[in-house]
Amino acid sequence: MNATATARDLGDDFYAPLKARGPEIEARYRGLTPASAELHDRAERLLPGGYTRDSIIRKPYAPYIARGEGATLVDRDGRRITDMWFNATSLPLGHADGRVVAAVNAQLKLGSSYFAPSESEIDMAGVICERLRSAERVRFANSGSEAVMFALRFARAFTGRDVVVKFEGSYHGSYDDVYWSISPPPDRFGAPDQPTAVPDSAGLTGSAGRVLVLPYNDTDALERTVRRHGGEIAAILVEPLANRMGLIAPKPGFLERMRELCDARGMVLIFDEVIAFRLGFNGAQGLLGVRPDLTTLGKIIGGGFPVGAVAGRADILALSEPRRPGRVTHAGTFNANPITMAAGKATMDALTEDVLAALNAGGERIRSSLGELCRGLPLQITGAGSLFKISATPHEITDYRTAATADREWQEIASLALLNEGFLLPPSLHGCLATATTDDHVERFLAAFASLLGR
Ligand SMILES: Cc1ncc(COP(=O)(O)O)c(C=O)c1O
Numbered sequence: 001m002n003a004t005a006t007a008r009d010l011g012d013d014f015y016a017p018l019k020a021r022g023p024e025i026e027a028r029y030r031g032l033t034p035a036s037a038e039l040h041d042r043a044e045r046l047l048p049g050g051y052t053r054d055s056i057i058r059k060p061y062a063p064y065i066a067r068g069e070g071a072t073l074v075d076r077d078g079r080r081i082t083d084m085w086f087n088a089t090s091l092p093l094g095h096a097d098g099r100v101v102a103a104v105n106a107q108l109k110l111g112s113s114y115f116a117p118s119e120s121e122i123d124m125a126g127v128i129c130e131r132l133r134s135a136e137r138v139r140f141a142n143s144g145s146e147a148v149m150f151a152l153r154f155a156r157a158f159t160g161r162d163v164v165v166k167f168e169g170s171y172h173g174s175y176d177d178v179y180w181s182i183s184p185p186p187d188r189f190g191a192p193d194q195p196t197a198v199p200d201s202a203g204l205t206g207s208a209g210r211v212l213v214l215p216y217n218d219t220d221a222l223e224r225t226v227r228r229h230g231g232e233i234a235a236i237l238v239e240p241l242a243n244r245m246g247l248i249a250p251k252p253g254f255l256e257r258m259r260e261l262c263d264a265r266g267m268v269l270i271f272d273e274v275i276a277f278r279l280g281f282n283g284a285q286g287l288l289g290v291r292p293d294l295t296t297l298g299k300i301i302g303g304g305f306p307v308g309a310v311a312g313r314a315d316i317l318a319l320s321e322p323r324r325p326g327r328v329t330h331a332g333t334f335n336a337n338p339i340t341m342a343a344g345k346a347t348m349d350a351l352t353e354d355v356l357a358a359l360n361a362g363g364e365r366i367r368s369s370l371g372e373l374c375r376g377l378p379l380q381i382t383g384a385g386s387l388f389k390i391s392a393t394p395h396e397i398t399d400y401r402t403a404a405t406a407d408r409e410w411q412e413i414a415s416l417a418l419l420n421e422g423f424l425l426p427p428s429l430h431g432c433l434a435t436a437t438t439d440d441h442v443e444r445f446l447a448a449f450a451s452l453l454g455r
Contacts, residue, residue, distance in 0.1 A: 011378030011394050015410040018452070022413045026060055028420050035076040036064045055088060058427050059412065063419065068095030070436035073424060081424050082441050084431040089275050089387065090299035092359065093350055094436025100303050103346035104339055113337040120341035127348045128301065128311050132283050134291045135311035139320060140336040144274035144298025145173025147308030148237070150330050151294045152177060155235035155268035157328045158316050162209055163229060165236040165267075167216040168195045169245045169400025172237060172272050172296075176204050181213040182244065186404065193221040216242055216399045217251045222258060230265035235294075238269075240284035241276040245403040246391050247383040247430065255290040262293070268316065274298035274308075279360070279385040281353045300351070303343030306334070355435060359386040362433045362442070369446050373455055383431075390414075390429040390449075414452055421448040 030037060040061035043050035049057075056062050064076040071094050073081045086094065093100065107120070125138040141147050152164055152175070164177060168189075172178040182200040190196030195215060197207035207213075212229065214221050216238075226233065236258055242248045262269040271292035276284035278300050285292060294312035301307055310317070319328040334340070351359075363386035370381045370390065378394035391397060392407040392414075412427040423445050425431050433442075 011392065011407065014378050015392060015407045018413055018417070019407075019409055021417075022409075025413055025417045025420060029416055030060065032079060032420060033061075033063055033075065033077050036061060039064045039076060055426070058416070063424070070094045070096070071434060071438070071441050079422065081419070081422050082445060083434075084423050084425045084437075084445060086432055086434050087304070088299065088426075089278065089432045090302065091304050092278055092300045092386070092434050093303075093347055094434040095304075097347075097350070097436070099350055100343050100346045103303075103342040104305075107338050107342040110338070112339050113334060117336070118338045118341070120338045120345065121336035124301070124336070124341045124345050124348075127345060128297065128309060131281060131348075132277075132285065132295055132311055134285060134293070134295060134313070136314035137317040138309050138311045139317060139330055140341075141308035141310070141330075141332055142306045142334050143173065143308045144272075144296060145175050145308070146332070147274070147296040147298055147310050148172045148178055148272060149175040150328075151270050151296050151310045151312075152235060152237070153330075154294065154310065154316050154319055154328055155270060157319050157326075158268060159234040159266060161232055161234040161267075163212055163232045163234060164210065165212045165214055165222075165225065165233055167238060167242070167400070168213050169216060169403060170237075170239050170242060170272075171244045172239075173274070173298075177210055178237065179204055180207050180211050181400075183404075184400075189401065192401065193218060193224070215401070216245060216248075217254050218399070219251075219254050219257050222254075222261065226261045226265055226267075230261070230267065233265065233267045235268040235270050236262060237272060239272045239276060240288055240290075241279060241384055241387070243275050243430075244428075245400050246380070246389045246397045246406075247387050248397050248399075248403070249384060250288070251398070255288060259290050259292075268293045270294045270296065272296045275387070277301070278351075278356075278387075281351075281356055300347060301344045302340050303345075303347035305340040305343045307340050307344060350435070359433060359435060362437065363387060366431075366433065366442055366446070369442075370449070373446065373450050373453060377453065386433040388431045390431075392429075417452050418445075418448055421451075423448055 040050050051057050066074050066076050073083050128138050129135045168181045171182045179200050180197045184198035188198045195213045197213045269292045273283050273295050280287045297309040367388045380391040382389045392410040393405040395402050395405050397403045411429045415427045
């Protein structure tokens with residue numbers, strides 16, 4: 001297919017009616033959420049545009065949440081909303097899970113952070129090293145973004161090289177060196193096999209000599225780039241499930257070849273499993289059978305609290321050992337704070353192999369039901385494990401450029417219409433399940449989505 005084709009080529013007749021209802025759907029939302037509107041007005045006077053976190057921005061304003069319990073959120077207007085995104089996949093047990101609350105409460109009474117280590121970080125590191133076969137050592141941080149930043153620092157120090165390869169359409173958090181070509185517009189794409197590195201923010205100082213952007217799932221482009229620049233490349237940073245592109249999987253052989261090329265040219269292979277770790281007891285890498293040198297983690301390992309981690313080869317992470325000359329430094333007032341460690345450990349302990357398998361089976365069921373609902377429509381259902389994504393495009397999604405054919409306006413309006421019916425998904429229509437999600441939640445969500453499709 002022509003990757004720059006827009007959804008309009010095939011789907012206009014389908015997308016137009018819902019888009020035409022946009023003003024009516026927005027008016028209904030405003031009518032349902034006067035308290036959130038008022039809070040948003042107040043926020044706008046103190047926070048730029050009313051927000052302090054880009055990913056939760058939505059038109060006309062986000063719902064303000066008063067509390068969450070299990071799979072249910074209650075907003076400041078007292079509406080009960082079924083959560084279908086669980087703070088961007090970070091709460092696999094749902095909100096205020098009793099085991100996590102108990103672990104955090106127990107730790108809170110003992111203090112929340114110290115200028116010294118606590119046993120809890122050893123316990124949590126043990127959990128990660130037990131589950132991730134590639135993890136021999138771990139360093140904790142406070143976000144997935146920080147984990148990525150430090151992983152790149154380790155890779156550059158280990159190899160003595162500067163350039164990092166990332167893939168077009170991949171989001172790895174807000175560190176400057178990975179804030180390139182996350183969602184570039186078609187007129188700035190560049191060649192399909194050699195995408196232009198497009199900044200996703202003002203204020204970035206330049207990618208030259210630091211970042212190379214490649215198309216996801218294109219092994220030939222990867223081989224050519226490594227042949228040309230291998231000696232300058234410190235690391236290849238890749239998501240084993242490409243989240244922003246639509247939770248799409250690597251094609252068979254793509255990661256395997258990447259592993260071989262990294263071995264041949266001395267490049268560090270970094271898997272970003274900030275989201276993908278939840279796919280299996282041994283992470284996405286356990287399912288795929290490819291062993292990275294470093295893995296970045298976040299989200300679920302914090303049990304709902306801020307967290308990040310770099311896990312991987314002992315010889316690479318040894319660069320941060322205290323007495324090593326020219327070491328990699330890595331500070332952080334709240335690194336491995338005992339509250340996060342306690343919440344993370346309680347969460348990971350609850351996510352046994354059986355529990356994860358049941359969660360993933362639920363994901364399989366919801367994707368298959370959504371697939372049935374969307375049969376014959378210009379909508380794609382993608383995802384893996386307990387994650388799903390609805391994309392408004394008639395095209396199969398395999399990389400950023402096919403993902404970019406989606407009609408984002410349709411998705412955004414569908415998301416607001418679902419919020420009116422009491423379901424929270426981001427405007428991109430990503431979704432996930434938690435163990436707190438029941439069959440009833442799923443059935444009601446499917447019914448709301450069917451009604452939105454007029455089915
Ligand atoms: C794959 C991936 N990497 C890194 C990050 C950044 O994590 P954080 O938001 O904790 O900084 C995210 C966040 O969504 C992510 O999806």
